[in-house]
Every structure is written in C-alpha cells, then in structure tokens.
Amino acid sequence: MKKIAVVMGGYSKESVVSLKSGKVVYENLCRKEFDPYRIYLFKDKWFMKNEKNKEYPINKQDFTVFRMKKLKFDCVFNAIHGTPGEDGILQAYFELLKIPYTGCNFHHANVTFNKKYCSTFLKHFGINTAESFFLNKNQIFCSKKILNKVGLPCFVKPNRSGSSLGIRKVYEEKDLFDAVQKAFLEDEEIIIESFLKGKEVSVGVFSFKNEVVVLPITEIISQNDFFDFESKYSGKSKEITPAKLSKNIENKIRNTAEKVYNFLNLSGISRAEYIIVNEEPYFLEINTVPGLSEESIFPKQLKIVGISLSDVFKNTIYASIEKMNK
Structure with missing residues (x-):
C-alpha cells in the first residue's frame, strides 16, 4: 500500500481551517489502497x-519519520491553506526531495497565491478582472491617485493571503489609510481593488481521469458586508448549489473557469470566485488548496454530481505520483 503523508496546519491564521481539511482527507482515503499518516507542519x-x-x-532533511525504523512516504497530500502549502514553498521543498505531492507545482502555486501576479497574468489572456492598485509596505502613496483609479467603495487586500484575512471594504477616502495599515499586518504587499457590484459565485475545477471537470456553480450570499472569514467559516453566508443562473451565464462561467484552470496550468483540485457584472464573469481569486471541511464549498459541489471525496483523492494521488515519475 502507498504510504501517504496528509500534511495540515501551516504558518498562517488559516491553520485552523487546514486542520479540518486534513482530517477530512485522512478519513476519506481508501484503506485498501493507502496507508495514511497525519502530518502537522507548524x-x-x-x-x-x-x-x-x-x-x-x-526529519526536515528528507521528510521522513523515525518510528522503530525510518518511515518514507510515497506521496504527500497537501491540505495546508495559505503559507507554506499554497504559495509554492512546500511544493519547491518536495520537488527538491523528489517526493510526489498533490496540486500544482511551486511556480504555479506562487503565481496563483499572489493576487497581483494572478490577475495580471489572466488579464493578458482576456479574463475580466477588477481595476487595481498595488502597494509595497512603507511605500508613500497618494489616496486621491489610488481612488481616481479604483473608485469608491473599494477593497483593500493583503496580496498574499487567503480566506479573506485582512480584507477591508472602504467607503470613504478618510478610511483608506487605516485599511491599508491593517492589511499590512498580514502581508508586506497589498492590492486595492475596485468594488464590483453583482452576484458572487464560486466554482470548483479539478483534474479527474485525465479530464478537466467543472463542478456545479455555487452562489454566495453573505450576511456580512462581503464574503469575509466569518462568512466563510461561521455560517454567516448562504450558499446555493447549483446557483440559479440563466443557461447563458452558467455557460460563460463554466467556460471561463475551465480556461482559467488551463491558463494557469493547474493540476489537482481548485476553486475560484467570480462576480457576475452586466452578464459577464469577473475573476476574483483562485484557491489551489481549497477547503475540504464539512462547511466548505468544494465537497458540497462534488456531492451534487455524485463524485465521492475518496475517488477524487485517489485520482489526485495517483496523478501526482505519475507526474513526478515522468
């Protein structure tokens, strides 16, 4: 049987979500084919x-465990949201050790986790994105110059962070400075984006049996001002799957989601968010290590089409091993 290291935890505030996702992976791996181990990285x-x-x-030198004898893993199932599991750091580490791991490689993980890089890259391919302004920490900035470009209200976001951590919605110019400073507590780079008014949706896309599968679309209705951390993980949002959309809009979103997955050269599972503005989908962000807990959207979308988590995990592991051995 294949020895699988289910890695969970991480270095960010998303670790609490990662522990739930890792538990789901560990419990759903078929024991007839896999011998899973719970690995915690803090x-x-x-x-x-x-x-x-x-x-x-x-042992960080070769990612082994000594328990009576040295235990080596045949594959790593990455269930860490945020750093170091979603930003390319772990991927590069396992690449150097030649240990198969689930999900995209370190380069594509780094691009997708960086909101500026990702949106700029996708815009080049004709994907709709919000107007944005980028700031480095300690950079002198002019509020009027920023707002002339992005307008009000706008969103101030850490450039490299997930689960909506550190995001503020700004309605007035006087509140911009405070929102910027709070975002810098999460990251040394921030991105300020224009507010897109429309219906927010989320769609899972993954590789399954050598084909790209686009899952049913979920509409997100937050009880808060936007789909923030509390909305995502404390039941402060309503999620409708499948979303009630016209066939035309549904097809546009599904086609866009598949294009984004392919443009970014992803593998394994992913989930992306879009805003529908004037009958057109606008890309918000993508998660290459999406939540897998009971509250998460991806497993609910899988359930609608009758694909089990166990089958998805099995397929992902074998595809990862095959990719590393090429």
Missing part, C-alpha cells in the same frame, strides 16, 4: 501523530 515544529496521538518529529 512554525515551531513538524511532527506526525499516531492513532494514540503520540508525536514523532519529522
């Missing part, structure tokens, strides 16, 4: 837990 320590919750340290 800033202060990397370790494995056995069934009795005893901890065994990870």
Whole structure:
C-alpha cells in the first residue's frame, strides 16, 4: 500500500481551517489502497501523530519519520491553506526531495497565491478582472491617485493571503489609510481593488481521469458586508448549489473557469470566485488548496454530481505520483 503523508496546519491564521481539511482527507482515503499518516507542519515544529496521538518529529532533511525504523512516504497530500502549502514553498521543498505531492507545482502555486501576479497574468489572456492598485509596505502613496483609479467603495487586500484575512471594504477616502495599515499586518504587499457590484459565485475545477471537470456553480450570499472569514467559516453566508443562473451565464462561467484552470496550468483540485457584472464573469481569486471541511464549498459541489471525496483523492494521488515519475 502507498504510504501517504496528509500534511495540515501551516504558518498562517488559516491553520485552523487546514486542520479540518486534513482530517477530512485522512478519513476519506481508501484503506485498501493507502496507508495514511497525519502530518502537522507548524512554525515551531513538524511532527506526525499516531492513532494514540503520540508525536514523532519529522526529519526536515528528507521528510521522513523515525518510528522503530525510518518511515518514507510515497506521496504527500497537501491540505495546508495559505503559507507554506499554497504559495509554492512546500511544493519547491518536495520537488527538491523528489517526493510526489498533490496540486500544482511551486511556480504555479506562487503565481496563483499572489493576487497581483494572478490577475495580471489572466488579464493578458482576456479574463475580466477588477481595476487595481498595488502597494509595497512603507511605500508613500497618494489616496486621491489610488481612488481616481479604483473608485469608491473599494477593497483593500493583503496580496498574499487567503480566506479573506485582512480584507477591508472602504467607503470613504478618510478610511483608506487605516485599511491599508491593517492589511499590512498580514502581508508586506497589498492590492486595492475596485468594488464590483453583482452576484458572487464560486466554482470548483479539478483534474479527474485525465479530464478537466467543472463542478456545479455555487452562489454566495453573505450576511456580512462581503464574503469575509466569518462568512466563510461561521455560517454567516448562504450558499446555493447549483446557483440559479440563466443557461447563458452558467455557460460563460463554466467556460471561463475551465480556461482559467488551463491558463494557469493547474493540476489537482481548485476553486475560484467570480462576480457576475452586466452578464459577464469577473475573476476574483483562485484557491489551489481549497477547503475540504464539512462547511466548505468544494465537497458540497462534488456531492451534487455524485463524485465521492475518496475517488477524487485517489485520482489526485495517483496523478501526482505519475507526474513526478515522468
């Protein structure tokens, strides 16, 4: 049987969500084909837990565990949201060690996690995106110059962060400076985007049996001002799957979602958000390690089409091993 390291945790505030996703992966891996292990990666320590919750340290030099004898893994299932699992750091590490891992490679993970890089890249291919303004930490900026480009209201976002952490919606110029400073607490780079008024949707896309599969679209209705961290993980949003859309709009979103997946050269599972403005989808962001907990959108979309998590995980693992061995 293949020994699978299910890595979870991470270095950001998203670690609490990652632990739930990792638990789902661990529980849904077929025991007839896989021998899964729970691996926790935190800033202060990397370790494995056995069934009795005893901890065994990870050797970072070769990603092995010593438990009576050295334990090597045949593949890593990456369930870490945010850094270092979604920004390319872990991917590069496993690439160097020649250990197969799920999801896209380090270069594409780095591009997709960086909101500026990702939106600029996709705009080149004709994908609709919001007007934006980029700032580095300690950079002197002019509020009027920014707002002349993006308008009000606008969103101030950490450039490299997930789960809507650090995002502020700004309605008045006087509140821009404070929103910028708060976003800089999450990242040294921020992006300020124009507000797009429309219907927000989320769509999962993944590789399955050598084909790109676009899942049913989910409409997101947040009880808060926008789809923030609380809305995503504390039940403060209504999610309708499949979304109630005209056939024309549904086809546009599905076609755009597949194009984005292919343009970014992704593999494994993903989920992206769009805003429908004047009958056209506008790309917001993409998650290459989407949430897999019971509250998450991706598993709910899978359920609609009758594909089990177990089958998706199995396919993803074998595809990852095949890709590394090419």
